[in-house]
Amino acid sequence: GKSLFAILARDVSPQYAARCIARISKLTTRFMMNRGFSIGITDVTPNDELERGKNEEIDKAFKQCNDDIKKLAENKFDALPGMTAEASLEVQMNNTLSQVRNTIGDICLKGLSTLNTALVMAKSGAKGSNINISQMTACVGQQIISGQRVIVDFIDRTIPHFKHKSIDPIAKGFVVNSFFSGLEPYEFFFHTMSGREGLVDAAVKTAETGYLQRRLMKFMEDA
Numbered sequence: 001g002k003s004l005f006a007i008l009a010r011d012v013s014p015q016y017a018a019r020c021i022a023r024i025s026k027l028t029t030r031f032m033m034n035r036g037f038s039i040g041i042t043d044v045t046p047n048d049e050l051e052r053g054k055n056e057e058i059d060k061a062f063k064q065c066n067d068d069i070k071k072l073a074e075n076k077f078d079a080l081p082g083m084t085a086e087a088s089l090e091v092q093m094n095n096t097l098s099q100v101r102n103t104i105g106d107i108c109l110k111g112l113s114t115l116n117t118a119l120v121m122a123k124s125g126a127k128g129s130n131i132n133i134s135q136m137t138a139c140v141g142q143q144i145i146s147g148q149r150v151i152v153d154f155i156d157r158t159i160p161h162f163k164h165k166s167i168d169p170i171a172k173g174f175v176v177n178s179f180f181s182g183l184e185p186y187e188f189f190f191h192t193m194s195g196r197e198g199l200v201d202a203a204v205k206t207a208e209t210g211y212l213q214r215r216l217m218k219f220m221e222d223a
Contacts, residue, residue, distance in 0.1 A: 004020075005021060008020055039118055039121075043117050044133070044136040044137045044179075045180065046178070046180065047111055049111055050104075050111050054104050054107070057100055057107075058139070061096050061097055061099075061100045061169070065096060065168070066168075068092055068093060069089070072085055072089050090148065090149065093167075093172075094144075094149055097142040098141070101131070101134060101140075101141030104134060104138045104139045104141075105131060108133065109130055109134075118132075118133050135178060135179060136178060136179045137180055139175070139176060139177070139178055140183065140191060141175060142169075142174050143174070144173075145193055145194055145197055146197070150193060158171060158173070159186060159189060161185075161186045173193075175187040175191060
C-alpha cells in the first residue's frame with residue numbers, strides 16, 4: 001500500500017499509475033537490451049573477509065556443540081521441560097547450527113556489491129533469496145529433515161563415513177562447504193536427503209491442492 005504506484009493511484013488517478021507502470025516497463029526493457037543481465041562465477045566468489053568470518057563462526061558453533069556434548073557425557077547438561085537430556089541436546093545443537101548459516105549469510109551480503117547480479121535478483125524478488133546466495137558463496141549449512149538434524153538410521157550412525165554413536169555437527173548433517181568450494185561426498189549425500197524431502201512435499205501438495213480444486217469446481221458448477 002506504500003509503493004510508488006499505490007500512492008500515484010490514490011493521489012492522482014489509477015490511469016496515471018497504469019501509464020507510469022507502462023513507461024517504466026519500456027524504459028527498463030530497453031536498458032536491459034542495451035546493458036544485458038547475466039550471472040557468472042565472479043558473482044559468487046568469496047573474498048578473504050568472508051572466509052575469515054565464516055571460519056570464525058563455524059569454529060564458535062562447533063566449540064559450543066562440543067561443550068554441550070561434553071556436559072551430557074558428564075551428566076551436567078540441563079534438560080528442557082518434558083524432555084530427556086539427549087533430546088534437549090539435539091534441540092540445542094539444532095538451534096545453534098541453524099543460526100550459523102544466517103550469521104554467515106549476513107557477513108556474505110555485507111561484502112557484496114550493489115551491482116552483484118545474484119543480489120539484484122534476490123532483492124528485486126525476481127528469483128532466489130539471501131539464503132541461496134549464502135549457500136552458493138559461503139556455507140550450505142545445517143541440513144534439516146522433518147524439523148530435526150539427520151537421524152541416526154544406519155547401525156548407530158547416519159552414514160558409514162562416521163564413528164558409531166557420533167553426534168558431532170558434521171556427522172549429523174552440517175555442510176561446512178559452499179557450492180562454490182564444492183561439497184564433500186558425505187555433505188552431498190546429506191544435501192540430497194534434505195532436497196528429497198522438498199521434492200516429496202511439493203509432489204504431495206500438488207496432488208492434494210489439485211484434488212481440492214477439482215472438488216471445489218464440481219461443487220460450484222450448479223451454484
